[in-house]
Amino acid sequence: MAKIVVLGAGTGGMPAAYEIKDILGKDHQVLMVNEHDKFRFVPSNPWIAVGWREPDAISIPIEKHLANKDIDFKCACVVKIDPIQNQLITAENDIIDYDYLVIATGPKLAFNAITGAGPEHFTQSICTLEHALKCKIDVDKLLNDPGPVIVGAFQGASCFGPAYEYVFILDKVLRDAGIRNKVPIHFVTSEPYIGYLGLGGVGDSKSMLESELRQRDIKWICNASVDYVEDGTMHISELDRKGVVDFSHSLPFHHSMLIPPFLGIDAVANVEGLCNAKGFVITDEHQRSPQFSNIFAGGVCVAIPPAEATPVPTGMPKTGYMIESMMTAIAHNLHSVIVEGKPPKSKGTWNAICIADMGDTGAVFVAMPQIAPRNVSWFKKGKWAHLAKIGFEKYFLLKMKTGSSEPMYEKYALKLMGITRLEDEDDK
Structure with a gap:
């Protein structure tokens, strides 16, 4: 019997555990290890930050639902991986042995790369549930004491969608409160242009997102590198296409939320030969470590690697469908290695599919493959997409409760691509 340990119970780790157990069966043990005892649906964090969701609405207990599929669970913070002894060491000095390890951890949030950044200093975050809850406190302060707002993504960020979601959702909250006229908003991003999204743009994303920002009176600064943040003021260098400082800005703010750069978590990044310089795991085309x-x-x-060189560094996002396809490939490759005694042969599908809420409307983009040139480059918006994001939240949480191994993102996205006619029905 082989023991497979899945490290990290996020939007990749949970489906991975279910798929691995489903394909390997009762003859092999699957153990999930996660530092929290609840699964959190991270894409709903922007709603948490403005009070549109409560934590219990986007969280489910992990152990209870994994047990229904005969998957074991240990709630622990892993501080070290010993790949020679095939062991994980926890903060309590417990040792977890494994025959095979599947790393599905979230990122380390590198706020310390920018002086004054992060919830411990002067900017907010929606990257974790705890951060989103702290952001909600700051939003409440803003509602009571309106003033300038800055939203966006720091240099080195690779996840831009949530920043766009948040700025549009916050705009809706401020309009509903009748104080939008008292809150000037700047969208500050390391992207070379609006709608770049770390992907070199998708379809008409540039013009469509620019249009949405204009309609909502949101100004923007692209090619932005934040020099430092102090209480109530953000100091920004705006670079030109050659990477030379073109303008310098000192923007005041009462509230700010910027996505930070991501790194690999320490336990993973510290394993010699496993990761690149930023602590991300190096894998072959079958999601296996060459080392x-x-x-x-x-x-x-x-x-x-990033899609291309940009004046301000930007990373490549890992969207839900890409993550899901990686985990499916891993499950099939473990079956090949463990059950069949053959080399891995399955590969993930490098496509990007994203559903974004925009407060009272929404957007969906599909990039197949993720890196251009593409077979499909599809970007649409409308109220139907806002409803689709709500529907997908329920769909995903239900899947995590039932443990279904049916692919989620592809099925759901293809359904959305089939209802684009709803764009003409926004007023209904």
């Missing part, structure tokens, strides 16, 4: 043949990895923790 350690019994370690697989998928999701945010995996090393992917």
Whole structure:
């Protein structure tokens, strides 16, 4: 019997555990290890930050639902991976043995790369549930004491969608409160242009997102590198196409939320030969470490090069469908290695599918493959997309409760691509 340990119970780790158990069956043990005892649906964090969701609405107990599929669970914070002894060491000095390890951890949030950044200093975040709850406190302060707002993504960020979601959602909250006229908003981003999204743009994303920002009286600064943040003021260098400082800005703010750069978590990044310089796991086309043949990895923790060089560094996002396809490939490759005694043969599908809420409307984009040139480059918006994001939240949480191994993102996205006629029915 092989023991497979899945490290990280996020939007990649949970589906991975279900799929691995489903394909390997009762003869092999699957153990999930996660530092929290609840699964959190991270894409709903922007709603948490403005009070549109409560934590219990986007969280489910992990152990209870995994047990229904005969998957074991240990709630622990892993501080070290020993790939020679095939062991994980926890903060309590417990040792967890494994035959195969699947790394599905979230990122380390590198706020310390920018002086004054992060919830411990002067900017907010929606990257974790705890951060979103702290952001909600700051939003409440803003509602009571209106003033300038800055939203966006720091240099080195790779996840831009939530920043766009948040700025549009916050705009809706301020309009509903009748104080939008008292809150000037700047969208500050390391992207070379609006709608770049770390992907070189998708379809008409540039003009469509610019249009949405204009309609909502939101100004923007692209090619932005934040020099430092102090209480109530953000100091920004705006670079030109050659990477030379073109303008310098000192923007006041009462509230700010910027997505930070991501790194690999320490326990993973500290394993010699496993990761690149930023702590992301190096994998082959089968999601397996070239250095350690019994370690697989998928999701945010995996090393992917940027789409192209940009004046301000931007990373490549790992969207839900890409993550899901990585985990499916890992499950099939574990079956090949463990059950069939054959080399891995399955590969993830490098496509990007994203559903974004925009307060009272929404957007969906599909990039197949993720890196251009593409077979499909599809970007649409409308109220139907806002409803689709709500529907997908329920769909995903239900899948995590039932443990279904049916692919989620592809099925859901293809359904959305089939109802684009609803764009003409926004007023209904």
